[in-house]
Amino acid sequence: MTTLTLAKALNAGLRRALAGDDKVVLMGEDIGTLGGVFRVTDGLKAEFGAHRVVDTPLSEAGILGTAVGLAYRGFRPVVEIQFDGFIYPGFDQIVAQVAKLHYRSRGNVRMPLTIRVPFGGGIGAAEHHSESPEAYFAHTAGLRVVACSDPADAYVMIQQAIAGDDPVLFFEPKRRYHVRGDVDETASLADARPLGVASLVASGSDVTLVTYGALVQTARDAAIAAAEDGVSIEVIDLRSLAPVDYPTVEASVRRTGRLVIAHEAGQQGGVGAELAASITERCFEFLEAAPVRVTGHDIPYPPAKLERHHLPDLDRILDGVDRALGRPNSLSGVEA
Amino acid sequence: MTTLTLAKALNAGLRRALAGDDKVVLMGEDIGTLGGVFRVTDGLKAEFGAHRVVDTPLSEAGILGTAVGLAYRGFRPVVEIQFDGFIYPGFDQIVAQVAKLHYRSRGNVRMPLTIRVPFGGGIGAAEHHSESPEAYFAHTAGLRVVACSDPADAYVMIQQAIAGDDPVLFFEPKRRYHVRGDVDETASLADARPLGVASLVASGSDVTLVTYGALVQTARDAAIAAAEDGVSIEVIDLRSLAPVDYPTVEASVRRTGRLVIAHEAGQQGGVGAELAASITERCFEFLEAAPVRVTGHDIPYPPAKLERHHLPDLDRILDGVDRALGRPNSLSGVEA
Amino acid sequence: MTPSDRDATGLLTRPDQFVQLVTPGGERRHDAEYDPWVADVDSTALGRLYRDMAIVRRLDTEATALQRQGELGLWPPLAGQEAAQIGSARALRDDDFVFTSYREHGVAWCRGVGPAELLTVWRGSAASGWNPYERGMAVPQIIIGAQALHATGYAMGLAWEGSDAASVAYFGDGATSEGDVNEALVFAASFDAPVVFFCQNNQWAISEPVGLQSKQPLARRADGFGMPGIRVDGNDVLAVLAATRVALDRARRGGGPTFIEAVTYRIGPHTTADDPKRYRTDDELVEWGTRDPLTRVLALLAASGVDTDALEGEVADEAGRAAAELRTAVTTIPDPEPMSVFDHVYAEPNSHLARQRDHYARYLAMFDDADQTPASTSAAATQAEGGAR
Amino acid sequence: MTPSDRDATGLLTRPDQFVQLVTPGGERRHDAEYDPWVADVDSTALGRLYRDMAIVRRLDTEATALQRQGELGLWPPLAGQEAAQIGSARALRDDDFVFTSYREHGVAWCRGVGPAELLTVWRGSAASGWNPYERGMAVPQIIIGAQALHATGYAMGLAWEGSDAASVAYFGDGATSEGDVNEALVFAASFDAPVVFFCQNNQWAISEPVGLQSKQPLARRADGFGMPGIRVDGNDVLAVLAATRVALDRARRGGGPTFIEAVTYRIGPHTTADDPKRYRTDDELVEWGTRDPLTRVLALLAASGVDTDALEGEVADEAGRAAAELRTAVTTIPDPEPMSVFDHVYAEPNSHLARQRDHYARYLAMFDDADQTPASTSAAATQAEGGAR
């Protein structure tokens, strides 16, 4: 076991992927000499050379479109989008090409791209640097969408994403890049939890709290705070947003009868909407209350001084838990 | 009253908007001399000139980005995206600019764009010509998203969209362009149903069926077919997908206790997910069954000869109704 | 530059404004720079180029007819662009790789794409018709310009592998306005990618004349991006072959990308769904008729003593056989199985799609099973519609 | 062209490769084409340009300090680019409209943007700091290149209205690789839009040298798109003024767009979050130090008899006062009201957002109301965290 930050764990995972398969190439803006604005690719260009860790011209469509061509040629490109809000100029290449080429070519052409996206807010940044665009991709057939939440998972998941033959949107919780955790750098991928499987991070019996990315830690904290108050929260880190590991979530909701979903992205059409709808379809008879969503507002990401009024935090998650439990004073008691 | 096709009704609405406000400009590929590949803008360039009905270079980001600049200057651009699947190269301008500039400028800059998108399948077309991308925009704060379903609505709604000060994604059900209906060309916009209000197109008591665009007609047909079988379906044409007119949907679901949502877009994260989640939140105590979604599969839009196995049709909608009713032989009886 | 240098569609097409080795009348023009690149093209070789062009023209006509007869959903005719496509594609090696748009049936012909493979996608029977790796040709691209980046990335990969193969991106004049094409030029130059950008300027992007996309000959775009641009008479198969060879040779030798503008003309409609009478004049068609890519080759062959009547006859027979094959092939394309709608969305198992697939299979099974009829309401509907499935 | 013509970052910066009216040493170089455009710039006027540059340099230093002291979330310094920004912005009329990126504080200064207005967005207090219509300047754009299209559209509108005003798009060298910028060139040329594309080539896009974006001087991009390109010494305020006047004059007279590449250098980090030591050498900094935009103006003024010591002193005082004002202003920027997070998402009432707003207001009210404490679990949390709100 080594203790690594989440950023360093990703770096270690990328290093292992580069070392293990010379068709793996990293591409992005400022990822080479600079090592990425978050230093996730630090040292990799020096180690593997400029044809493996490629500083590209400043164009997201360009990066993604050339990555498609490289995949056509048998490469496994790992693309870094510098910040969440800069992915949209490359949206067409992702949605109309990366997602569809395996289908379009009837399985002849594989698109094993990994598209790394530092996502989410809470870092006091300027506009476009704190967004949570995951729902766009979860709605796009042909893509897989995952989010890591701690160093151990980050290390394994990035390697799994790269090794897999489907394109993966890989969301990294940027405000947790510097959080440390134990990482087993010797572990084999084969033994690891598969990429599509959720993880139960805290057991509980009153309510199921599902989240991913940076909010997993907040959810853990919420479970601890609620326990003091006699409320037992089961926390699930979704890890895979498309496809969702429904068996895990369902099993929990069948026991608790109550579901709270938290994410930073806006509510309208967010990942939580699908989760609430699907769990209601699958567990209607078991639900004692409507699934509750605790999300960012449906607004453009606000200026830094307002972001704490946008992002779900411990209090808002606990308020959501109260609503799911139908407890007094919670918003659930208020007629909308 | 005049009898017009949906395409002609849009043409008439656009003509009235152009005539009524000289800041209204139409922009797009092939909309001028050709009158659009669906002839929706037929004759308008001849009538209003090349500076009001503008054939642009072949670039969606270019069209949308210059439309933003025109809006900055006080124009009201009406942009045509030739087919649904060609909107993605312009996605960044829509999501990061059109949607956010009013917020970013603290209300100083208005973005009264109308972005017309012929959408949906069922026309036997090639790839990218039959998609339903509405959920991407419904998830994007700052945008309004509407879909018309018949000539009368098309005529009024396009004018309302243009007259409004917020950006509107205006989805046109392309496979119904040639369907005729009565249009009152003398009606005043002020008296018309507001853009954000849903319409009850068939009353019923057993189940609420919500849809929009081309499937509204299929839903009407379903209500008729079901009636013969003694099942009473209430059909709601959503018209506005963001924001959704929840009071109308809620009132219906409180009466019927059952909800079926149909759309052509994929299920995962589609507009139906939000609708199911929101109605469950709002009407949990009234629901007798989980809301049922009847949608396209979560696949890239398939080749023409397979599209009937992708699109919800009368049978699939009725199967959904059966599932909502918990009737025998329906899929709801099958353990997943 | 006077307005008279510009043709009806606004762009320069005077012979001295592009590389031309054979005039419309069939005269061989000498060009010190490009002649050496086609020194090997004797009458026999030229006859083969003629044959290619005549066959693809015939196949194109046949496919248009098949569309009119309801056998195809859509067809984008290449008529008029035979020289641009054959001249460029015949410059390729097998291990080169091409990324095209939707109109490059002539390129597909040269890459060995079979008749059923060619028509599959236009019949709407499957998402694509051939395995790209068997033909050295990507499946067609409908998003305008997107493939230019794919070709560039592929070429970057070739260079990194140390291969001397090259890739070619085919796109139209309209495509040059899309960000993707311009970004492809940026990336290709930056990485010295062995890619040839082959722009068929056929004067129109559906109803929009090329003058709306650019006031400058498109080949002039190249220099500013740091690569050579060649403007070639796209109706002169020899000139196109020479220009493409120059570009490929540069790519193979590590010299990086080249941009070729082949000035040509789309004689037919944009697709079978288009009505070009709405946006262009007959005069224009007449004018471009005088610059036909096939007649000039016949004239040149005749002048060099070839019995062109015999050649024409032979090739016409061969083209007729190819067309008959195409007509037969279209009916052999299998209709897809309903459940195949779920195939190949992912390369690996996907739990969500598997479940959706299962549901749909069970749903379909309801209609098969005589005992277990579909749920009552849907049964009613099925009856009402006469059992749609 | 030999490698020695290229500087450390790989691009041509020999004086004869761009328009230069004042050498780094302060000598006035004569240029028949551009001299007439600055014939009115006497010592007094030049002194004013110096003053602008000195003040914005001082403001920039102050803002960097404010960021280091925690008063701002981020600051992207302009140091080194004063001449490019002042020279171009001082060529503008009030009724022109500029669309910038995030680094154009010098342009903002010329447009009358006040100190609090300038810092608001970098303090994170609001989405923007000024009303674009009051300043003739759009709010800053962070999506690289997007504003080039906005400027083009705005200019199309000006042309259609028959106005003789113009718009200017400011962007960086890195931005030239984005599709949006290239598409803007296409649209601007196609519509003869009265827009000036003003590219500050400051040699770097964060850690990427301009040579990665282009092997060609960026101004050469223009010709292929059908517009004139001017390459100007971006550290020579007089040359920048002249070039921008030429471009604006062309725009006003219906001559369409112009692309200006101002060759300059970013002396500081990309932003206060950046560490340029990781990607560039001290030598480079030293070399560019010899081409400072301010010193050469002082030298020229001195040569023409101006008492530059006095001027420097006066201007330093004024700059000091401006900096003090900036420092004061930052603390006067109001912290936003919590509920303002919902303001201005839409221009018209929106039922969905109104409901969400209501919910959040009620949620917040739970914390205010002593009698009605928040629901038990959240109350526990609030206590545990010491009542975060």
Ligand SMILES: Cc1ncc(C[n+]2csc(CCOP(=O)(O)OP(=O)(O)O)c2C)c(N)n1
């Ligand atoms: C991104 C995108 N936008 C719009 C279209 C619709 N469209 C199909 S072909 C075409 C014109 C293309 O013109 P050009 O590039 O000159 O190629 P040509 O058809 O002449 O071969 C257009 C606008 C599309 N396919 N993709």
Ligand SMILES: Cc1ncc(C[n+]2csc(CCOP(=O)(O)OP(=O)(O)O)c2C)c(N)n1
């Ligand atoms: C679309 C997009 N991609 C990436 C970024 C991140 N980013 C911010 S500034 C920058 C470099 C810009 O370089 P340049 O255009 O030369 O402008 P400069 O900062 O040098 O003024 C990058 C990559 C962004 N803001 N927008």
Ligand SMILES: [Mg+2]
């Ligand atoms: Mg064309």
Ligand SMILES: [Mg+2]
């Ligand atoms: Mg720069």
